[in-house]
Amino acid sequence: xxxxxxxxxxxxxxxxxxxxxxSFSMEEGEILGIIGPNGxxxxxxxxxxxxxxxxxxxxVEYKGRDISYMPAHERARLGIARTYQLIHPLENLSLIENVxxxxxxxxxxxxxxxxxxxxxxxxxLGLTGLDRDTSKLTILEIKKMEIARALANEPEVxxxxxxxxxxxxxxxRELIAQVQAIARERKLAVxxxxxxMGVIKELTHRVIVLEAGELIAEGPYEEVSKNPRxxxxxxGGAA
Amino acid sequence: xxxxxxxxxxxxxxxxxxxxxALAGAYxxxxxxxxxxxxxxxxxxxxxxxxxxxxxGIAGLFGLGAYASILGVIRAGMPAWASIPFAAAFSALAxxxxxxxxxxxxxxxxxxxxxxxxxxxxxxIHNLHDFTxxxxxxxxxxxxxxxxxxxxxxxxxxxxxxxxxxASIWFEKSKxxxxxxxxxxxxxxxxxxxxxxxxxxxxxFVITSGIQGLLGGIFVQSYGFATPDSVFxxxxxxxxxAMALLGGIHGTVGPIMGAVLLGVASEWLKLQMPYGHLVVYxxxxxxxxxxxxxxxxxxxxxxxxxxxxxxx
Numbered sequence: 001x002x003x004x005x006x007x008x009x010x011x012x013x014x015x016x017x018x019x020x021x022x023s024f025s026m027e028e029g030e031i032l033g034i035i036g037p038n039g040x041x042x043x044x045x046x047x048x049x050x051x052x053x054x055x056x057x058x059x060v061e062y063k064g065r066d067i068s069y070m071p072a073h074e075r076a077r078l079g080i081a082r083t084y085q086l087i088h089p090l091e092n093l094s095l096i097e098n099v100x101x102x103x104x105x106x107x108x109x110x111x112x113x114x115x116x117x118x119x120x121x122x123x124x125l126g127l128t129g130l131d132r133d134t135s136k137l138t139i140l141e142i143k144k145m146e147i148a149r150a151l152a153n154e155p156e157v158x159x160x161x162x163x164x165x166x167x168x169x170x171x172x173r174e175l176i177a178q179v180q181a182i183a184r185e186r187k188l189a190v191x192x193x194x195x196x197m198g199v200i201k202e203l204t205h206r207v208i209v210l211e212a213g214e215l216i217a218e219g220p221y222e223e224v225s226k227n228p229r230x231x232x233x234x235x236g237g238a239a
Numbered sequence: 240x241x242x243x244x245x246x247x248x249x250x251x252x253x254x255x256x257x258x259x260x261a262l263a264g265a266y267x268x269x270x271x272x273x274x275x276x277x278x279x280x281x282x283x284x285x286x287x288x289x290x291x292x293x294x295x296g297i298a299g300l301f302g303l304g305a306y307a308s309i310l311g312v313i314r315a316g317m318p319a320w321a322s323i324p325f326a327a328a329f330s331a332l333a334x335x336x337x338x339x340x341x342x343x344x345x346x347x348x349x350x351x352x353x354x355x356x357x358x359x360x361x362x363x364i365h366n367l368h369d370f371t372x373x374x375x376x377x378x379x380x381x382x383x384x385x386x387x388x389x390x391x392x393x394x395x396x397x398x399x400x401x402x403x404x405x406a407s408i409w410f411e412k413s414k415x416x417x418x419x420x421x422x423x424x425x426x427x428x429x430x431x432x433x434x435x436x437x438x439x440x441x442x443x444f445v446i447t448s449g450i451q452g453l454l455g456g457i458f459v460q461s462y463g464f465a466t467p468d469s470v471f472x473x474x475x476x477x478x479x480x481a482m483a484l485l486g487g488i489h490g491t492v493g494p495i496m497g498a499v500l501l502g503v504a505s506e507w508l509k510l511q512m513p514y515g516h517l518v519v520y521x522x523x524x525x526x527x528x529x530x531x532x533x534x535x536x537x538x539x540x541x542x543x544x545x546x547x548x549x550x551x
Binding site: 050051052071072073076077081082084088089090091092093097100101102104105106107111149150152153 | 413417421423424427428432433435
């Protein structure tokens with residue numbers, strides 16, 4: 001079942017077209033890689049589908065419903081959640097309270113229910129010491145907390161924007177396994193932006209490749225990584 | 240341990256507030272009334288501040304409530320007691336309309352617009368001479384509420400404080416705590432977690448402004464008259480702000496501490512050097528912002544924290 005699709009989605013900032021005419025779809029249970037060189041428009045693309053910015057033209061559909069101009073908080077309630085490339089901890093709330101926010105506002109749960117649900121999500125990511133201040137957390141714990149906060153929305157579509165960046169290889173392996181388990185259990189459609197190709201290869205079923213805002217290739221990682229246009233985009237044009 | 244101590248202090252303060260009229264004369268009661276009024280205003284200012292929005296509009300909504308109350312009595316024939324909740328409703332309604340327009344602004348832009356509110360209302364009331372009494376003000380023919388009884392006025396002020404306190408504690412224990420803190424920390428993260436930022440800010444602005452209007456009503460009925468220059472005085476913005484900053488922001492306890500300290504100190508200073516107390520306020524604001532941005536309560540908690548660590 002198609003959870004999310006875009007149709008000719010475009011966003012221009014003054015003259016710069018950051019996302020240009022991108023059409024794609026995400027299916028239930030699918031982990032989709034979103035790759036491309038720096039400045040290709042990956043984060044802008046996630047900002048568009050999660051409602052942080054609005055499109056210049058084109059369409060975003062969630063389960064068949066047009067949500068192109070719906071504000072972010074309403075999309076969060078519908079079932080679209082995300083994390084951020086630059087971490088966004090709520091530093092005046094504790095770890096567990098950060099996670100509760102998603103449950104309280106995206107699901108409309110009372111504080112007690114929200115706490116129970118947040119504890120569950122934290123457990124699935126192996127987070128402990130839940131009443132700590134965010135200033136006391138390691139970078140891995142902050143990344144997990146942000147994933148937990150997104151999961152507390154009880155989303156059907158989840159975007160992870162470079163969550164593995166800054167983690168060592170053991171931590172990366174741990175997080176990959178957890179993300180896979182959670183996606184399977186919750187039948188999530190997950191969109192993953194990563195620069196480390198090993199992560200993309202291991203984690204995703206399929207990738208889309210953006211370059212200068214355009215979608216230039218689509219398919220399983222093994223296939224796409226041999227595509228000459230993709231190689232050129234990453235390595236630069238052959239002189 | 241620490242929580243028990245706080246409970247004991249709160250109970251003692253509450254008991255003191257209740258028995259004070261039986262023990263104290265008219266002058267200490269009037270000082271207490273003043274302290275309670277500013278304390279309540281400081282609390283409401285802090286409630287909105289918990290979302291990161293710095294309002295300079297306290298005097299505006301306070302003064303609006305004051306005029307709604309006294310005009311309700313004089314022009315609409317309301318009983319004095321009924322004009323006080325009416326003042327709250329009037330300021331809340333005004334805040335709903337104003338908030339709808341200005342709560343899309345952030346930071347300095349929001350603050351500056353709120354700073355203009357008191358001035359706008361003051362000028363409007365100046366100019367609606369026939370209805371409002373104009374610059375000379377307006378006097379309630381029936382005089383002060385409760386016939387000016389010192390203990391009656393004290394109880395009325397205590398009710399005003401109780402409303403502000405109750406609302407603030409409710410904010411700390413409810414979804415407001417999560418919504419406002421998330422908005423203050425990171426609006427983008429908040430909206431991604433489903434927080435309707437505008438709606439929560441509007442609700443907070445309406446509730447705090449309503450309480451400020453209520454306090455304006457209590458204030459004006461305690462004197463039996465209003466002039467634009469007295470009820471829209473910048474004092475009603477600056478003193479609560481200084482109290483909350485001194486005591487500590489983002490919670491109920493700080494503004495209470497600040498109001499007791501500054502309120503009592505200013506009574507004393509007023510006797511020593513009339514008008515000079517404002518200089519002291521200014522100096523306090525500067526020192527607090529520079530050296531203890533979390534106020535006295537924040538400082539106390541910081542000093543208490545190592546002890547807590549050992550206990551665990």
